[in-house]
Amino acid sequence: MKKALKIFFLLGVLCSAVSLQAQNMGDMRLNEILVTNTDDFEDDFGHKNGWIELFNTSYGTVDIAGCYLTDDPGNLKKYMIPKGDILTKIKPRQHILFWADNQPFRGTFHINFDLANADEILFVSSDGRTVIDRIKVPADMPENISYGRTDDGIGAHDGSAEGWQTMERTSPSTNNTDMYGESKAARLEKADPYGALMAFTAMSVVFLALILLYLIFKNVGNYSIRKSKQRESRATGTPVSSAKVSAAGSSSHEPSAEVYAAIATAMHLYREDSETHDIENTILTIHKVSKSYSPWSSKIYTLRETPQLKRK
Amino acid sequence: MEHNIFSLIGENLQEFFKFTGFANATVGHLIMIPIGLLFIYLAIKKDWEPMLLVPIGFGIVIGNIPLFPGLNVGVYEEGSVLNILYQGVQKGWYPPLIFLGIGAMTDFSALISNPKLMLIGAAAQFGIFGAYAIALAIGFSPAEAGAIGIIGGADGPTAIFLSSRLAPDLMGAIAVSAYSYMALVPVIQPPIMRLLTTHKERVMKMRPPRAVSQTEKKLFPIIGFLLTAFIVPSGLPLLGMLFFGNLLKESGVTRRLAETARGPLIDVITILIGVTVGCSTQADKFLQWSSVKIFILGAGSFVIATTAGVLFVKFFNLFLKEGNKINPLIGNAGVSAVPDSARVSNNVGLEYDNRNYLLMHAMGPNVAGVIGSAVAAGILLGFLS
Numbered sequence: 001m002k003k004a005l006k007i008f009f010l011l012g013v014l015c016s017a018v019s020l021q022a023q024n025m026g027d028m029r030l031n032e033i034l035v036t037n038t039d040d041f042e043d044d045f046g047h048k049n050g051w052i053e054l055f056n057t058s059y060g061t062v063d064i065a066g067c068y069l070t071d072d073p074g075n076l077k078k079y080m081i082p083k084g085d086i087l088t089k090i091k092p093r094q095h096i097l098f099w100a101d102n103q104p105f106r107g108t109f110h111i112n113f114d115l116a117n118a119d120e121i122l123f124v125s126s127d128g129r130t131v132i133d134r135i136k137v138p139a140d141m142p143e144n145i146s147y148g149r150t151d152d153g154i155g156a157h158d159g160s161a162e163g164w165q166t167m168e169r170t171s172p173s174t175n176n177t178d179m180y181g182e183s184k185a186a187r188l189e190k191a192d193p194y195g196a197l198m199a200f201t202a203m204s205v206v207f208l209a210l211i212l213l214y215l216i217f218k219n220v221g222n223y224s225i226r227k228s229k230q231r232e233s234r235a236t237g238t239p240v241s242s243a244k245v246s247a248a249g250s251s252s253h254e255p256s257a258e259v260y261a262a263i264a265t266a267m268h269l270y271r272e273d274s275e276t277h278d279i280e281n282t283i284l285t286i287h288k289v290s291k292s293y294s295p296w297s298s299k300i301y302t303l304r305e306t307p308q309l310k311r312k
Numbered sequence: 313m314e315h316n317i318f319s320l321i322g323e324n325l326q327e328f329f330k331f332t333g334f335a336n337a338t339v340g341h342l343i344m345i346p347i348g349l350l351f352i353y354l355a356i357k358k359d360w361e362p363m364l365l366v367p368i369g370f371g372i373v374i375g376n377i378p379l380f381p382g383l384n385v386g387v388y389e390e391g392s393v394l395n396i397l398y399q400g401v402q403k404g405w406y407p408p409l410i411f412l413g414i415g416a417m418t419d420f421s422a423l424i425s426n427p428k429l430m431l432i433g434a435a436a437q438f439g440i441f442g443a444y445a446i447a448l449a450i451g452f453s454p455a456e457a458g459a460i461g462i463i464g465g466a467d468g469p470t471a472i473f474l475s476s477r478l479a480p481d482l483m484g485a486i487a488v489s490a491y492s493y494m495a496l497v498p499v500i501q502p503p504i505m506r507l508l509t510t511h512k513e514r515v516m517k518m519r520p521p522r523a524v525s526q527t528e529k530k531l532f533p534i535i536g537f538l539l540t541a542f543i544v545p546s547g548l549p550l551l552g553m554l555f556f557g558n559l560l561k562e563s564g565v566t567r568r569l570a571e572t573a574r575g576p577l578i579d580v581i582t583i584l585i586g587v588t589v590g591c592s593t594q595a596d597k598f599l600q601w602s603s604v605k606i607f608i609l610g611a612g613s614f615v616i617a618t619t620a621g622v623l624f625v626k627f628f629n630l631f632l633k634e635g636n637k638i639n640p641l642i643g644n645a646g647v648s649a650v651p652d653s654a655r656v657s658n659n660v661g662l663e664y665d666n667r668n669y670l671l672m673h674a675m676g677p678n679v680a681g682v683i684g685s686a687v688a689a690g691i692l693l694g695f696l697s
Binding site: 203217218 | 423424425427428430431433434437438440441442444445448449453454457520522523524525527528531532535536539540543544680683684687688691692695696
């Protein structure tokens with residue numbers, strides 16, 4: 001019973017950890033904001049408004065339904081992101097944009113305040129208490145200039161400006177850094193056109209991994225041999241130093257594995273020669289036993305009694 | 313009226329004919345189907361890796377039946393049965409399951425008893441990076457070159473896993489090439505081994521491996537996993553499953569799980585991976601110059617890997633005391649085609665001394681090669697993805 005309880009407890013802990021992970025709103029970050037929009041991108045209704053961009057830093061989908069956006073630290077529940085909208089499920093490493101137009105009836109992504117007088121923007125968990133990310137809005141932000149993280153999702157999330165900068169150009173719903181920059185593979189191709197660097201690095205790592213494994217198991221092996229030697233000397237009553245270990249790891253007076261193999265083969269051949277072995281080696285054959293009658297196969301016992309009609 | 317009925321039947325038959333393979337056959341299909349049949353022939357008649365070549369060969373035939381487009385039956389048509397089965401290859405979850413089975417059936421005793429053999433498994437990975445450099449030189453991108461290079465790891469599941477991530481378009485050619493050369497190990501390796509060794513080296517006797525305690529066997533998958541996964545976390549799916557399977561085998565308390573992993577599970581996945589990889593060689597995707605180049609590079613990577621393994625042993629022997637030296641004929645076994653390359657070492661050794669059994673010794677580098685190729689795959693994935 002105790003064992004079952006332990007298993008259930010472990011499963012419970014595991015499940016709760018998994019469910020926490022699945023709903024990891026803590027991976028969301030405020031990523032870029034535009035306070036005043038007079039000549040930048042328009043929303044679906046053709047209006048130019050400020051906006052707040054969020055970024056999912058994780059490699060799993062995060063549902064932000066029920067979380068809050070606010071510009072008032074005294075009112076953390078100012079705008080609740082509606083539940084039931086499939087678009088609030090943010091795919092891994094993706095962005096989502098909220099228009100700060102004070103027109104919430106225009107849809108999930110139009111919030112109920114604008115950024116004209118905002119000093120600070122906060123993203124709050126669905127419990128309405130935990131602040132996941134916050135950023136102080138710099139005073140006198142110029143029109144059509146956004147303020148964002150230099151690299152998506154990287155930097156502070158306690159309100160300080162670490163990792164934030166005034167952006168050269170706005171990038172709503174897309175990467176703040178140049179997404180057309182060179183990929184890792186392209187950079188590698190340029191730096192190492194013949195693959196020599198890659199071969200050297202990779203082979204060094206392969207060797208390093210296997211050398212470490214070799215060193216560990218060399219020592220484990222030595223320890224194991226020493227222990228078995230000690231056990232043997234205790235059993236035979238001889239001192240450890242006199243029980244010399246042979247190359248095969250066993251003591252010198254003990255027959256080697258090859259000797260055992262030779263004895264086993266000889267016995268096998270002997271048994272084969274003396275015809276005690278079956279014709280087909282290592283195959284179990286069932287010989288048919290010819291018996292004309294057996295109560296187990298008799299149909300008489302398996303039939304019902306023939307019904308008899310009794311007439312008076 | 314009668315005339316109308318016949319013309320209607322004629323029209324129907326004509327319409328039906330458009331859907332048949334005869335109407336849709338191309339030269340590509342007519343080339344690929346015999347290739348599939350050749351695989352089946354080699355497997356049945358020559359006994360070359362039948363467990364792999366029969367499913368792949370038949371898969372090639374299935375995948376190259378000329379189809380009228382839009383019937384939703386082809387492997388590349390989304391939602392078709394074959395496409396659903398192919399997801400395991402595309403998303404890369406068949407290979408780790410195969411590795412689970414490999415772990416559950418592998419006995420690492422030879423390696424544990426003589427851990428220096430691990431270094432041979434590392435040396436043979438030169439094949440991967442040699443082929444990578446050549447592939448770069450002939451114009452493949454780094455990601456494609458990495459996926460092609462892994463053929464030299466001689467590990468079908470690893471090749472599929474890596475190519476599905478680095479070069480999905482080349483996966484069919486890479487997988488077929490990897491499995492074909494694995495089947496050809498007994499043909500490719502012996503001439504290289506003979507060329508690079510002297511008679512004295514070939515008849516060199518090695519010290520019998522010591523008996524390995526059960527504790528060491530239990531520790532190996534745990535330590536091996538922690539170490540390799542910390543060094544190359546990108547190889548986690550392959551390394552994790554390999555060592556987990558081995559722990560199931562060695563723990564002594566999960567016999568049923570180990571039996572399932574090394575029996576029914578690996579059989580099911582082998583069938584699915586073989587057939588779907590075969591299907592993926594649809595003529596229009598497969599018959600390209602790049603496939604021919606991949607086949608040539610694959611052969612090259614096997615040659616480099618074998619050469620590197622044998623030469624490394626000869627070099628290593630310079631530092632070993634007499635009596636501890638390693639027979640260079642087991643150098644080829646670092647190519648992780650388990651257990652074929654180890655069997656090749658044994659057979660070539662027996663040709664020169666019919667009492668010199670090298671199989672147990674060769675199994676050490678052979679299983680080290682599996683670890684080495686998984687680590688190499690992780691490195692390539694980390695650098696190139």
